[in-house]
Amino acid sequence: MTLALAVDISLTLLVLAVAGWIIAVRDTFAAVIGFVAYGLLLALIWVRLAAPDVALTEAAIGGGLTGALLIGAAGRLRKTEAATRAEYPGVLIRTLAAILAVTVAAALAVGVLALPDPAPTLAPAAVASLATTGVGNPVTAVLLAFRSMDTLLEAIVVLLALLGVWSLAPDRAWGGYPGPRHHADPDGILAYLARFLPPIGIIVGLYIFWIGADLPGGKFQGATILAAMWLLVIEAGLADTPPISRTWLRVLLVIGPLVFIAIGFAGSITAGAVLAYPEGYAKPLIVAIEIALMPTLVLTLALLVAGTPQRMPPQ
Amino acid sequence: MSLVLNIFTIIAVLAGTFFFLAGTVGLLRFPDTLTRLHALTKADNLGLGLVVMGLLPQAEWPFDVIKLIAIWLFTLLAGATVGQLMAQAARRGQPTP
Amino acid sequence: MNASTLFGLCAAALVGVGLYGLIVNPQPLRKILAFNLIGCGVFLLFGAIARRGAAVGMGGDPVPQALLITGIVVAFSATALAVALVLRLFDETGSVTLASDAPAKAQADPPDA
Numbered sequence: 001m002t003l004a005l006a007v008d009i010s011l012t013l014l015v016l017a018v019a020g021w022i023i024a025v026r027d028t029f030a031a032v033i034g035f036v037a038y039g040l041l042l043a044l045i046w047v048r049l050a051a052p053d054v055a056l057t058e059a060a061i062g063g064g065l066t067g068a069l070l071i072g073a074a075g076r077l078r079k080t081e082a083a084t085r086a087e088y089p090g091v092l093i094r095t096l097a098a099i100l101a102v103t104v105a106a107a108l109a110v111g112v113l114a115l116p117d118p119a120p121t122l123a124p125a126a127v128a129s130l131a132t133t134g135v136g137n138p139v140t141a142v143l144l145a146f147r148s149m150d151t152l153l154e155a156i157v158v159l160l161a162l163l164g165v166w167s168l169a170p171d172r173a174w175g176g177y178p179g180p181r182h183h184a185d186p187d188g189i190l191a192y193l194a195r196f197l198p199p200i201g202i203i204v205g206l207y208i209f210w211i212g213a214d215l216p217g218g219k220f221q222g223a224t225i226l227a228a229m230w231l232l233v234i235e236a237g238l239a240d241t242p243p244i245s246r247t248w249l250r251v252l253l254v255i256g257p258l259v260f261i262a263i264g265f266a267g268s269i270t271a272g273a274v275l276a277y278p279e280g281y282a283k284p285l286i287v288a289i290e291i292a293l294m295p296t297l298v299l300t301l302a303l304l305v306a307g308t309p310q311r312m313p314p315q
Numbered sequence: 316m317s318l319v320l321n322i323f324t325i326i327a328v329l330a331g332t333f334f335f336l337a338g339t340v341g342l343l344r345f346p347d348t349l350t351r352l353h354a355l356t357k358a359d360n361l362g363l364g365l366v367v368m369g370l371l372p373q374a375e376w377p378f379d380v381i382k383l384i385a386i387w388l389f390t391l392l393a394g395a396t397v398g399q400l401m402a403q404a405a406r407r408g409q410p411t412p
Numbered sequence: 413m414n415a416s417t418l419f420g421l422c423a424a425a426l427v428g429v430g431l432y433g434l435i436v437n438p439q440p441l442r443k444i445l446a447f448n449l450i451g452c453g454v455f456l457l458f459g460a461i462a463r464r465g466a467a468v469g470m471g472g473d474p475v476p477q478a479l480l481i482t483g484i485v486v487a488f489s490a491t492a493l494a495v496a497l498v499l500r501l502f503d504e505t506g507s508v509t510l511a512s513d514a515p516a517k518a519q520a521d522p523p524d525a
């Protein structure tokens with residue numbers, strides 16, 4: 001057994017143990033903390049699977065943003081825990097669930113062991129066309145050139161999720177501020193961190209965004225870091241979330257998808273197909289789309305964590 | 316020269332992992348929140364510091380070295396902040412002795 | 413056994429663990445967590461397959477990797493929507509039970525918002 005395999009096996013066992021703990025532990029808050037650890041362990045697995053772009057996304061979004069969202073929710077729902085705990089299903093349901101779970105897992109495992117050899121791959125095709133995009137990172141090329149339809153739809157899905165969250169606002173708070181107003185000690189450690197970290201975080205976020213063209217990184221990972229910096233300032237009570245009725249907010253939220261769609265339809269005239277880039281202009285157009293998507297993604301990700309509008313809009 | 320540097324890396328990283336191990340044991344064995352926080356932040360600061368120090372001779376000058384040191388500094392900052400916040404939350408949660 | 417098979421089996425087990433938690437745990441927030449466990453398991457399965465597609469000097473097939481990034485972001489937004497629904501249910505009824513006799517309970521237990 002090689003050392004690398006030993007590392008992989010211990011990583012697998014650790015992830016499975018944390019997953020079991022998330023399901024089994026009584027306290028929801030503890031389960032959420034377990035989920036953050038689970039996200040970070042998965043990021044390590046992505047590195048082991050030679051997918052650094054996915055590792056960055058998993059650590060930033062899977063562990064970080066989802067963790068922040070769930071910690072907030074678990075804190076608010078703490079009072080309800082004792083009541084719902086009484087609703088645990090009986091032994092029969094639990095046994096049936098266990099049988100179902102084991103069957104599904106076994107079927108998937110058989111599928112994994114029976115995968116075709118040699119594995120089908122699109123890597124040679126992606127690399128062969130990489131030069132036409134002018135982008136050095138094949139994952140970014142897939143996201144914004146070869147499969148840009150997926151990325152466009154994703155940007156719209158994320159926006160729709162935000163509209164869904166907003167639409168849950170009670171009538172009196174429609175157009176108001178998302179989430180509670182946070183108050184922290186202005187001389188405390190959180191306020192200090194919220195003043196000290198964002199300038200550095202903004203540089204790191206923009207660096208990861210910019211480097212994504214050639215190395216692991218990209219707009220999603222960069223946008224997550226920027227969103228986290230904004231949320232930190234909000235959590236520390238140094239700033240408030242913007243009321244959702246603000247025009248500048250709504251313009252920035254739709255500008256990314258709109259630029260993407262405009263460039264996509266322009267492609268049907270200049271390059272002969274929707275979402276195609278004319279010869280020689282692929283790189284600047286990809287950069288234009290990414291820059292337009294960036295503020296949209298930062299605002300959407302942060303406001304998804306901030307939640308439903310709860311307070312009256314200013315009159 | 317590279318042999319000396321390799322030995323330095325091995326010793327420093329091993330010492331770092333020892334602090335992580337000790338921190339984990341402390342996290343599991345210590346009786347209350349504050350002492351557990353102490354064990355955890357010590358492991359982060361010293362353990363990661365030693366691991367980073369051990370890796371410095373292996374890293375490429377200048378950017379990888381700067382990145383490694385930056386990672387250590389950010390972890391220090393995050394660990395110190397979160398430790399403070401958790402300690403405050405723990406003190407609010409229970410009557411002070 | 414190589415890394416992609418090992419992590420593929422790990423993914424299958426994660427889907428099983430998550431499915432069990434999704435059915436058994438009555439708390440909505442825990443169901444969301446379990447659903448995310450399943451989601452991560454599916455992503456990992458996809459990633460293991462991407463790793464098997466390593467070719468022309470690349471560690472993995474970039475096409476599934478790009479789709480994974482899309483998937484993780486979409487999973488996050490779905491989670492955010494689900495959490496918002498649960499919190500709204502809590503604000504409205506003061507409890508988050510999914511049991512079918514919930515309405516009677518909700519009236520006896522007015523919202524404390």
